[in-house]
Amino acid sequence: MTKLDELIQEYCPDGVEYKRLGDIATISRGGSFQKKDYTENGIPCIHYGQIYMNYGLFAEKTLSYISEETAQKQRFAESGDIIMAVTSENIDDVCKCMAWLGNEKVAVSGHTAIIRHSINPKYLVYWLHSSAFYQQKTKIAHGTKVIEVAPVKLADVILPVPPLPVQREIVRILDNFAELTAELTAELTARQKQYAFYRDYLLDFSNEDVTKKIPDIDCSNVEYKRLGDIALVTKLAGYEFTKYVTYSDNGNIIALRGLNVKNGQLVLDDVKYIDNSDLSKLNRSKLVTGDMLFTYVGTIGQVALIDKNDRFYLAPNVAMIRLNDKERILPKYLMHFFQTNLFWNNQINKLLQSSSMKNIPMEKIRKFVIPVPPLSVQENIVKILDRFDKLNNDMSKGLPAEIEARKKQYEYYRDTLLSFDDKACSQIVKVERERELTRTKAIKWLKLGEIASIIRGGNFQKKDFVEQGKPCIHYGQIYTRLGTTTSKSITYLNDDVYSKSKKAMPNDIVMAVTSENIEDVCKSTVWLGNEDLAVSGHTAIIHPSINSKYLAYYFQTTMFFKQKRKLAHGTKVIEVTPDKLNDIIIPVPPLEEQERIVSILDRFDKLCNDISEGLPAEIEARQKQYEYYRDKLLTFKIRNA
Numbered sequence: 001m002t003k004l005d006e007l008i009q010e011y012c013p014d015g016v017e018y019k020r021l022g023d024i025a026t027i028s029r030g031g032s033f034q035k036k037d038y039t040e041n042g043i044p045c046i047h048y049g050q051i052y053m054n055y056g057l058f059a060e061k062t063l064s065y066i067s068e069e070t071a072q073k074q075r076f077a078e079s080g081d082i083i084m085a086v087t088s089e090n091i092d093d094v095c096k097c098m099a100w101l102g103n104e105k106v107a108v109s110g111h112t113a114i115i116r117h118s119i120n121p122k123y124l125v126y127w128l129h130s131s132a133f134y135q136q137k138t139k140i141a142h143g144t145k146v147i148e149v150a151p152v153k154l155a156d157v158i159l160p161v162p163p164l165p166v167q168r169e170i171v172r173i174l175d176n177f178a179e180l181t182a183e184l185t186a187e188l189t190a191r192q193k194q195y196a197f198y199r200d201y202l203l204d205f206s207n208e209d210v211t212k213k214i215p216d217i218d219c220s221n222v223e224y225k226r227l228g229d230i231a232l233v234t235k236l237a238g239y240e241f242t243k244y245v246t247y248s249d250n251g252n253i254i255a256l257r258g259l260n261v262k263n264g265q266l267v268l269d270d271v272k273y274i275d276n277s278d279l280s281k282l283n284r285s286k287l288v289t290g291d292m293l294f295t296y297v298g299t300i301g302q303v304a305l306i307d308k309n310d311r312f313y314l315a316p317n318v319a320m321i322r323l324n325d326k327e328r329i330l331p332k333y334l335m336h337f338f339q340t341n342l343f344w345n346n347q348i349n350k351l352l353q354s355s356s357m358k359n360i361p362m363e364k365i366r367k368f369v370i371p372v373p374p375l376s377v378q379e380n381i382v383k384i385l386d387r388f389d390k391l392n393n394d395m396s397k398g399l400p401a402e403i404e405a406r407k408k409q410y411e412y413y414r415d416t417l418l419s420f421d422d423k424a425c426s427q428i429v430k431v432e433r434e435r436e437l438t439r440t441k442a443i444k445w446l447k448l449g450e451i452a453s454i455i456r457g458g459n460f461q462k463k464d465f466v467e468q469g470k471p472c473i474h475y476g477q478i479y480t481r482l483g484t485t486t487s488k489s490i491t492y493l494n495d496d497v498y499s500k501s502k503k504a505m506p507n508d509i510v511m512a513v514t515s516e517n518i519e520d521v522c523k524s525t526v527w528l529g530n531e532d533l534a535v536s537g538h539t540a541i542i543h544p545s546i547n548s549k550y551l552a553y554y555f556q557t558t559m560f561f562k563q564k565r566k567l568a569h570g571t572k573v574i575e576v577t578p579d580k581l582n583d584i585i586i587p588v589p590p591l592e593e594q595e596r597i598v599s600i601l602d603r604f605d606k607l608c609n610d611i612s613e614g615l616p617a618e619i620e621a622r623q624k625q626y627e628y629y630r631d632k633l634l635t636f637k638i639r640n641a
Contacts, residue, residue: 007165019161030114032073045066080117089146245274252273470495472535506527511542514574515573
């Protein structure tokens with residue numbers, strides 16, 4: 001039994017009381033100051049927009065201040081109060097909040113709610129970020145373009161309020177998860193800073209040390225050219241778009257705006273298409289491979305390269321840079337240079353500091369000074385930086401996408417290989433299977449009860465776990481901690497409890513037959529250990545006469561899913577009774593074919609798991625783990641009135 005279990009048993013054995021937020025807190029609106037009221041120092045303040053962008057769940061210091069005169073007219077949060085942003089552009093962000101844990105009062109802007117309560121502030125913040133609160137806030141939010149939750153409506157939100165010792169233990173657990181995620185995120189940030197350092201180092205040709213440390217980087221033959229002398233730099237006149245362009249949410253030709261250019265990449269999450277427009281009038285804005293985009297209004301200095309022809313056109317407020325001679329200057333080299341601190345400090349920032357303008361005119365852009373080393377040096381620099389860039393992107397964006405692609409590929413092959421439906425197979429797979437099956441007997445379709453004995457697990461509970469002893473599996477571990485196979489248990493029983501428990505033998509399948517949803521019910525694992533394994537209740541122990549891993553893979557297919565759905569019953573708890581499993585229909589190829597299929601799927605499974613061990617996947621896993629435990633820890637049995 002965990003410490004939390006012990007505390008709940010001690011302080012609320014009959015369940016946790018649920019209360020209205022208005023019964024444990026007073027809720028008031030924030031004040032009236034705006035960003036223009038900020039001062040260098042003075043009275044600490046928090047603007048509602050900072051809650052979305054600059055703060056986490058807790059804060060002890062503010063990022064901004066207002067004068068004493070402005071502060072006299074404001075509303076204040078005290079230490080322990082919750083500050084909640086009650087307006088947003090979307091339902092996900094509205095009601096985002098933080099706990100103010102500083103030692104002094106803090107002025108709070110409008111569009112907020114100040115929640116002064118009688119419980120643990122961290123506990124309340126964690127709960128206000130849970131799915132349970134999300135479901136309630138969707139019912140009280142209103143608006144379309146701007147989503148709002150009126151502070152008075154928050155009073156009717158229902159939340160679990162366990163005793164303070166239980167709250168403190170929950171906070172301790174969740175703080176540990178948050179700390180782990182923060183550490184991993186910091187590691188990713190460090191890798192990004194490392195990349196930026198090497199980029200600046202390589203492209204600072206005044207640094208003679210570069211030549212000494214990096215082979216083939218010769219700084220002795222570098223020319224300095226104005227951008228306008230080596231490239232066409234242009235923009236699209238506003239009237240051209242006004243007169244000739246019709247935007248659409250669908251189409252083939254994308255008009256690239258400033259928001260589509262970020263950190264050296266095209267970001268195409270939010271795009272506008274050019275539809276039914278006179279493209280013949282827009283030749284000057286047509287983009288080709290190798291063109292560079294440069295944002296010169298608003299968010300200045302973002303760059304990206306065009307990698308496709310006949311796909312993109314220039315929109316207003318974005319400049320196009322087209323090199324005159326791409327055999328002398330590499331577009332990628334130029335893009336890397338534009339992202340250096342050297343370029344920003346010496347050229348961009350000087351322009352912005354010397355003027356009140358929030359844009360850079362074309363003539364100023366054309367005067368940018370570009371170091372132009374020999375082509376071989378450019379190629380070496382690009383090669384080095386691309387490797388760093390690839391590492392950086394793989395860790396922050398590319399790798400998770402690759403993981404997802406590999407998982408889908410794996411699932412496709414798993415289902416295809418186990419369906420024995422030629423219509424679903426690719427030509428390659430069909431040929432392979434036909435070649436194999438010509439040497440074997442035909443596939444048999446048998447009931448699971450004909451190829452396996454099925455019994456219920458039973459007897460022990462989590463409270464029976466010991467530090468060392470006989471191996472055991474609890475049904476809950478199958479959902480959260482075990483894969484398709486396992487050869488070691490993560491928990492143990494003493495000899496007495498073990499002797500009274502139902503057991504799985506090596507190569508038996510252990511299946512969890514109860515769950516909170518249809519997707520997870522009947523999740524299973526193959527026991528590959530060297531001794532018998534004690535199995536908890538809410539399971540089925542399946543002793544097959546065919547390849548166990550083949551059968552376990554089949555239990556993951558869409559074909560099995562369709563069958564188990566028909567057998568499952570229940571609402572809050574979904575269950576498939578073990579005796580019903582006997583009627584499941586299984587395609588049973590010859591043993592040789594089973595082994596071949598298992599071999600293929602094992603390789604895919606290993607590939608998926610190996611890829612999933614990277615840092616971004618770990619961050620994602622830790623985040624999901626944190627959210628899971630947050631919601632679990634903040635869900636309680638309701639105490640009877």
